[in-house]
Amino acid sequence: MVEDNVIDVDTMLWHVGDFGKYQCILMVLFSVINILSAFHYFGQTFIGVVPDYKCKLLLDEDPRYLEAGTCSYKIYQNESVQEIPCSNGWNYRNSYGYVSIVEELNWVCDDDWKPALGQSVFFIGSVIGTLVFGILADNIGRLHVLVAANMFAFVGNIATYFATNVEVFAVCRFVAGCATDANFVMMYIIVMEYIRPSMRTFGLNLCIGVFYCLACMVVPWVAVLLQNWKFLLIVISVPHLLVLFFYLLVPESAQWLISKGRTKDAIHHFQWIARVNGKNVSSKHFEALERYYFQHVSPTTTNESFLGLLRTPKLRRKTLILIFKSMVLTLCYDAISRNVNGAGYSPFLVFTITSATILPACLFILLVQDRVGRKALASGALFLSGIFTASSAIVQVFLPTPSATLIVVLAIIARLGINVAYNSGHQYAVELIPTVVRGQGVAVIHVLGYAASFFSPQILYLANIWKPAPEVILGVLLVLGAVACLFLPETLNRTLPVTLQDGEDFGEDEKIFEFACCRAPTESTTELTTGNMRTYM
Incomplete structure (x- = not known):
C-alpha cells in the first residue's frame, strides 16, 4: 500500500471515489457532448445535401420537342438539335421533401462549387480551431476551452441561418468548423482523467458507442422531420448553450491544475468529488497530495x-x-x-x-x-x-x-x-x-x-x-x-x-x-x- 505522504492524482482519485456517483454524472454529461458533437459535425452534411434536379421548362413550350437535362435542355426542330443552358431555374426532386441550401439558393450547375467550398472551409476551420484551442487548453484549462468551442459551434451555425451568398456562408462555416474536435476532445480528456484507469474503456466507449452512434443515425431524420436546412441549423445549434451550465458540474482537469502549480484548486475539486461520492477523506491525504507535487512537479x-x-x-x-x-x-x-x-x-x-x-x-x-x-x-x-x-x-x-x-x-x-x-x-x-x-x-x-x-x-x-x-x-x-x-x-x-x-x-x-x-x-x-x-x- 502507498504511504500517506506519497499520494499522486490516481491515488487521490481512489480515495475520493474513482467510479461512483460523480463519475456517472460525468458520463451522462459526456453523452450529451457526444450527441451535440455528432449533430454539429454531420449537420454540415445535410444542410448542403444535393438533390436530383433538371432544367425547368416554361409552360408555353411544347414538351414533345424538348428534353430537359441537369444544366441545359435540348430543342429538337427540323431534324436539328439545339442545346440551351437552363434559364428558367430547376425542378428539384429531393429526398423526403427536405429542402437544403443547395435547392433554396440554386447552387447547382455553374454554382455547384459553392456548397463544396462551404464544406472545405468548415474543415479548414476545424484544423485551425483544433490547433488554437489545443494551445489554449494547456494555458487556460480544458473546461474553458470546452465551453468556448461549443459557443463557436452555436454562433457559427446560427449565423449560417442568415447566409444568402457564398461569402457569408463560407465565413459562417469557418466559425462553426473551428469548434470541431475541441468541442468533443476536451470533455473526453476531463472524463478520462476522473475515471478509474481500468474503467476508462468501459465508460468512454459506452457513451460513444451508444450516444454518438444514436445521434449519427438520428440526425438525417431530424432533417427530414424539419423539412428545411434553416430549421435544422436552429435545432442542432441551440442545445450547445447547455454547455454553459457545465461550469456548475464539470471539474477542471486535476492533472492540468497541478501541472500549473494550482494544487489547492485540484484539492478543492477532489473534495467536491468526495462529497458527491459519499466518501470521508482525511485532510492528511489532501496535505500529502500537496506535499508530493510540491516536491516532484518542477516549475x-x-x-x-x-x-x-x-x-x-x-x-x-x-x-x-x-x-x-x-x-x-x-x-x-x-x-x-x-x-x-x-x-x-x-x-x-x-x-x-x-x-x-x-x-x-x-x-x-x-x-x-x-x-x-x-x-x-x-x-x-x-x-x-x-x-x-x-x-x-x-x-x-x-x-x-x-x-x-x-x-x-x-x-x-x-x-x-x-x-x-x-x-x-x-x-x-x-x-x-x-x-x-x-x-x-x-x-x-x-x-x-x-x-x-x-x-x-x-x-x-x-x-x-x-x-x-x-x-x-x-x-x-x-x-x-x-x-x-x-x-x-x-x-x-x-x-x-x-x-x-x-x-x-x-x-x-x-x-x-x-x-x-x-x-x-x-x-x-x-x-x-x-x-x-x-x-x-
Missing part, C-alpha cells in the same frame, strides 16, 4: 509546449509514431467511408446504415480493449482492416467478374476494422501524451491527421486510372500503421505520464511484441508518476 514543467515532445529521443519517437498513426487513421477512415457510399439510394438512408457500424465497433472495444490492451487492439484492428481492404483489390485484379456482394462485404468488414482503430485511437493518444502538453499534443496530432485526409479524394480518384488502386494504397497504409503501433508502449492499467520526463521514460522496458494480454497473471504492473516509480503487486 519548469508549467510552461512546456508541444515542441517539448520532440526534444528528447524516446519521447520524440513515440510522438512521431502517434502522428503517423493519426494520419493513417484519419485518411483511411475518410476514404473507406467514401468508398462504400450507396449511390442511387437516399443519402439519408445510406448515412443511417453506415453510421450503424459505430455501435458494434465501440462494443467490440468495450469488450476487448481492457483484455488485450491498447497496443494489441490498435495494431490488430489496423492490420485486419488493411488485409480486408487489400483483399478487395486482389478480388478485382484476379477475378474477371468480381462479385459485387463480395466486394461490399469486404469493404464493410474493413470499415468496422477502421472504426475500431479510429475510436480506440483517441484514448491511446490521450494516455500517451504527458499531462503538461496533453492539450497541445493531442491537438497537433489531430490537426496533422485532418491535414492528411485532404488526400482522400485524390486517392479515390485513382480508381479512374486503375480500379483497385485506392484499395491497394489504403491497404498498404493500414498495414504500415499496424506495424508502427508495435513500437508504442502499453498504457493499460498504468498511471499516465505527467511531465515530459515521465513521457520519455514511459514503457521503455517493453519489447515490440509485448502485449498486455500476454503478461503472466502474477506480473506486477509498474506505474510511472512524476519523478517516481512504484510497484503494485
